[in-house]
Amino acid sequence: MVPMSMIQDGAPPLTAAERFHDFLQRLVPYALVIPGLVFVLGVLGYAVAGGVVLSLNETDMFLNQTFVGLKNYIDIFKDPRFQSSLWKTIVFVVSSITLGIALSMMFALTLYHVGFGRRFFRGLSLVPYFVSGIATAVMFRFIFTTSGGFVNYVLGGLGLPTPSWLGDPVLAFIVAVLANCWFMVPFATLILLGGLQTIDRDIYDAATIDGASGAQTFRRITLPLIKPMMGVSLIWVSYISFSTFDIILALTAGGPLRATELVSVYMYQIAFLQLDFGQGSVLMVVLLTFNTVLSLVYLKIFVFGDRRYKAAR
Amino acid sequence: MTIISRTEPQPSAGVVEFIGSLRFRAGRFVLIGIPLVILVIWTTVPIVWAVLASLKEPLEIYQSNTLLPSNPSLDAYREVLSMPGFRGWLWNSVLVTVVATIVPLTISILAAYGFARYAFRFRHLLLLLYLVPRIIPRVSLIVPLNNLMTDLGLVNTYWVLFITYTASAIPLATWILVGFFGSIPKEIEESATIDGANMWNRLRRVMIPIAWPGVVTAGVLCIREAWNEFAFVLALVNETGMRTLPYQLYMLKDSMGVQDYAVYNAFTVLTVLPLLIVYLLLERRVVDSIVSGAVK
Structure with missing residues (x-):
């Protein structure tokens, strides 16, 4: 006779071994995911949490810690050198984003429309992405060297003044922005190019028939349709600009006259040269907060605010 | 005469069209050609200038009226290669890059497979934990990491670079691979299951081969991260012999006299x-992956 329960369930009751096997099967995804998580949380997560703790403590030269609450924050925000570095960072980030996105958009449109050697130019455009920040800085130093630099060679040839680029605070700041853009534009360019390629050409044909000008087409059709990719590029360029450290350190080391001393550079100075881990960690929290808030704003506007994303939900 | 006046009438429609297309082409040439020239100059000048400077003679670099080396020589490269520490730094860079590519790639393949193919509790939360580190500036972590690694006694060891590089490469690689694995139709894998393949075999013989462009892209980006990394190695290593190439390149600034600018440029090159050779070999897959939106 077949027991009632079995008929109702339609399946034989599981044996202990089968239940164990079932249990193991359910553990499989966790087993796959956890090794990476150990690294991510153990190193990066720990560093963030540890940095917040450090920022609330005063660490003496024997690495003894005493809890001081927000003292480090108050001290650093009163520090004129910090205030100045924060302003420089904001100017640096805003000008890098503006120039970087403008160049990326121009290059993406060029690569989209170019009729010959498209693969070659696309491949070439990504090359700076593979040059390290330090190497970028060294190359830019030699391009902008006062005597023997490429830029002054060209300017001199045209009969124009040949300034001392890295000796002048404003010019050095501009060179730093340029070097930063050189390093970050390639990736943003290809992301935007990917966006342009997803647009159906029929839409452009329709716009041309309706008599739309090039500028109108770009503003009313191209830009709205590549909104998500614009968001991704913006996150990338502001992430890079906020965390620019190697380029500045090797290009100007924060000088001349601290003209290029961004928060990241000042953080390194405080933490590793003055050995004040508490205040250094405050700067870390500042950098993290700025970057996270900015990224979330972009995501909200460009990705989650996109009509297609809303429609998909 | 009459014949000529007869052949001189209004330009035919074909000519109008031809002139129109010429104007169109000229406009297109200006609109595309000029930005293209800017793109090429912008991209190549820093690198080409470094190569040219590395071939010049020491004093020639200073002369602002020379573009090409008058007497190109590879002496600077010879000098770099014979630097006492060069082989060591090169070896450090290669070793760290190999380990920090293979380990995170392996871990990321497993994790991405888990995320792409299984529904489980906390899946979204865990995926978010993998994603969030992508927006944390690396340089902001160096202070607490330095303290942690000092406590663990790992400063100035290869381990500290293996661990931190692996940790920072995993989020990017996992994110890329989740996309590639997720786009593979489940049916393909199911038919392999029916044929009796277990998870390892499905992953090894079905998923990885199909997602190979993604694996290559993730691999190249891991190589890039490790080869070019600077903030971590600066904060966690201070022995001369433990430096990687970017770190040593940075240190050259202080340790070199002005007359050695050719050597400085040769070192940069x-x-x-x-890394550029690695990129050029795999350029097609990397560019395609980024343009298709698989890397973000």
């Missing part, structure tokens, strides 16, 4: 070249 030598640190950039290996």
Whole structure:
């Protein structure tokens, strides 16, 4: 006779071994995911949490810690050198984003429309992405060297003044922005190019028939349709600009006259040269907060605010 | 005469069209050609200038009226290669890059497979934990990491670089691979299951081969991260012999006299070249992955 329960369930009751096997099967995804998580949380997560703790403590030269609450924050925000570095960072980030996105958009449109050697130019455009920040800085130093630099060679040839680029605070700041853009534009360019390629050409044909000008087409059709990719590029360029450290350190080391001393550079100075881990960690929290808030704003506007994303939900 | 006046009438429609297309072409040439020239100059000048400077004679670099080396020589490269520490730094860079590519790639393949193919509790939360580190500036972590690694006694060891590089490469690689694995139709894998393949075999013989462009892209980006990394190695290593190439390139600034600018440039070129070769070999897959939106 077949027991009632079995008929109702339609399946034989599981044996202990089968239940164990079932249990193991359910553990499989966790087993796959956890090794990476150990690294991510153990190193990066720990560093963030540890940095917040450090920022609330005063660490003496024997690495003894005493809890001081927000003292480090108050001290650093009163520090004129910090205030100045924060302003420089904001100017640096805003000008890098503006120039970087403008160049990326121009290059993406060029690569989209170019009729010959498209693969070659696309491949070439990504090359700076593979040059390290330090190497970028060294190359830019030699391009902008006062005597023997490429830029002054060209300017001199045209009969124009040949300034001392890295000796002048404003010019050095501009060179730093340029070097930063050189390093970050390639990736943003290809992301935007990917966006342009997803647009159906029929839409452009329709716009041309309706008599739309090039500028109108770009503003009313191209830009709205590549909104998500614009968001991704913006996150990338502001992430890079906020965390620019190697380029500045090797290009100007924060000088001349601290003209290029961004928060990241000042953080390194405080933490590793003055050995004040508490205040250094405050700067870390500042950098993290700025970057996270900015990224979330972009995501909200460009990705989650996109009509297609809303429609998909 | 009459014949000529007869052949001189209004320009035919074909000519109008031809002139129109010429104007169109000229406009297109200006609109595309000029930005293209800017793109090429912008991209290549820093690298080409470094190569040219590395071939010049020491004093020639200072002369602002020379573009090409008058007497190109590879002496600077010879000098770099014979630097007492160069082989060591090169070896450090290669070793760290190999380990910090293979380990995170392996871990990321497993994790991405888990995320792409299984529904489980906390899946979204865990995926978010993998994603969030992508927006944390690396340089902001160096202070607490330095303290942690000092406590663990790992400062100035290869381990500290293996661990931190692996940790920072995993989020990017996992994110890329989740996309590639997720786009593979489940049916393909199911038919392999029916044929009796277990998870390892499905992953090894079905998923990885199909997602190979993604694996290559993730691999190249891991190589890039490790080869070019600077903030971590600066904060966690201070022995001369433990430096990687970017770190040593940075240190050259202080340790070199002005007359050695050709050597300085040659060193730069030598640190950039290996990664550019890797990129050029795999350029197609990397560019395609980024343009298709698989890397973000």
